[in-house]
Amino acid sequence: MSTEEISFVVLSEHGDPLIAHVLLRTRNGSERSPRQERFSDEEGRVSFPVPEGHEVDEIIVGATVPGFWVMRIENAEPFDRLRLSSLPMIRKPGWWLRCMNVDTEDDDRGKHIKIGVVDADFQQSAGIEHIKQTTGPTGLAIGKEGTWGHGEAVCRILADREPMAAELLSVAPGAEVVFADASNGKGGVSGFRAAIAIKQLVSQGVHLLNLSWGHTREDVHVAAALQTASEMGVLVVAAAGNEPGEERVRYPARDIHCVAAGALGLKKWGKKGTLVKYYATAALGRKGFAGRVPQVGTVYSWSECTAGGIEVAAPGIGILVQRGGEVSYALSGTSYASPMVVGVLAIALGRDREYLGMGGTSARTQHARETLKRLSQDVGMERERQGIGVPRLPKCNV
Structure with a gap:
């Protein structure tokens, strides 16, 4: 034309x-x-x-x-x-929960685990009222009334307790979650503010940290905060990045103290003509991008994902979240794969008496890493696309 x-x-x-x-x-x-x-x-x-x-x-x-x-x-x-096609009404647990063997009949899944989220643009509303907020490094209150942002989306995937979401959409609604703002005021995350936020959350006793953002360059302040977190028993999971042309996952995902999470989609998910369906077509035509998960079907590695250095892969394409009791958005990106990993780990560690009895030392961090390794299953993709595999809980009653 x-x-x-x-x-x-x-x-x-x-x-x-x-x-x-x-x-x-x-x-x-x-x-x-x-x-x-x-x-x-x-x-x-x-x-x-x-x-x-x-x-x-x-x-x-x-x-x-x-x-x-x-x-x-x-x-x-x-x-x-x-x-524009309407999002579907959902009547059974989302494919992302079934992919990871999450038992949605357990309303307390994730209980006993405290998770920190460092991000931007969070506002408490129905379903995530329980999520506590720190104040930012400036001491200002977090969130603007009426806004919808990245931090809220991450928290809804992780721990939305609205009844429909807890039953069908969110990973670990029983977990305790604390949000720390690190906004740069331009819709992104400030490395300096993130470093302060990480240290705040570590001092508040979190077990796991979610970082659904990334930069091209290393940040000495963030690096120091991540080392402190690891030494204090906190495992950090970070989004690999949404830049397929880059050779390495973004920072902080590539930091030695982080686990880099890549994103998966489901072949049969998404309506014809949608961006999600295009992602499936684009990936499934490439060698090594396809895999298979029992009882779920063919999954694919997101072709827009930064691949060099992925350590684990989790659902992150076409993830539905609610607002006001209605399915509202279908989200895609490694930002949404990271809280999947954190949520599944929270469920597993919340049932692990040995882990819960450990103090805040590097031994507890290593225990969490080993747990993630045991949970992760090879689904048949290239190592570069899935890392050690997809985290799946040992039993599934969904």
Whole structure:
């Protein structure tokens, strides 16, 4: 398609206009242009200029309101309307919980374990009221009323206690969770603030730490905090990163004191035309990216994941979270694989009397590492894509 402009209306399945975040990339032969970014207006309409000689390479559309899949269109022929598919109603535990053998009949799963989350953009709301908050290094209160952010998404995956979420969506709702803000004020995480937050949480007696963020460069302050955490009995799990062109997982995931988590998807998950379904197609066509989990089916390594140095792989593609008692968002990225690992470890360690009797020393950290190693099962992917495997609890009653 070659034109001076592409314009269309974004609608729900029922034909209602939607305000949506839209990304457009064009190409001229084999050369791909940078993505253009727009928001559709209140009538759902959005327009983009298309340079002469270019054709549409891909369009990615996500509604700004909850309840819809993110859609992806490739090599588009001219069209004037795009209907976004609604997220599914879920009546059985999510595939990510079944993949890890999480027994959702155990309402207290994760009990006795205290988890620290260092992130940005967290706001307490229904289902995660129990999550405690520290104050940031500036002493300011955390969270802005009405916001939805990365830190909240991570915490919902980890320990949402809203009844539907606890039964069908979240990993370890019985765990005690403390959130520490490390926002840089620009939607990301400050390394300096993260280092302070890590030390705060260690001093508060957490057993496990989740870091669902990463930077390209090492940070001496974070490195020192991670060493302290390890020496004080705290195992840290971090997101590998969402940069497939990089040769090494991001920092802090590549720190010697962290476990780097890569992301998996499920072949049969996601509606036709969604970004999640595209991820499956893209990965399953590549050698070594596919594996199989008993009672779940074919899984794949996310092709957008930074792969060099992955230590463990966990579900992270098309993960559903709730807000207000309704399935609201389908999240994808290594950010969401990391709390899966932490949650499963919390369940296992919360039942481990030896571990619970250990003091805050490096021996306890090593015990947690060994537990993760025992839980992790080879699912048939290349080592680079799965590390030691997928953590799976020994019994499944779901």
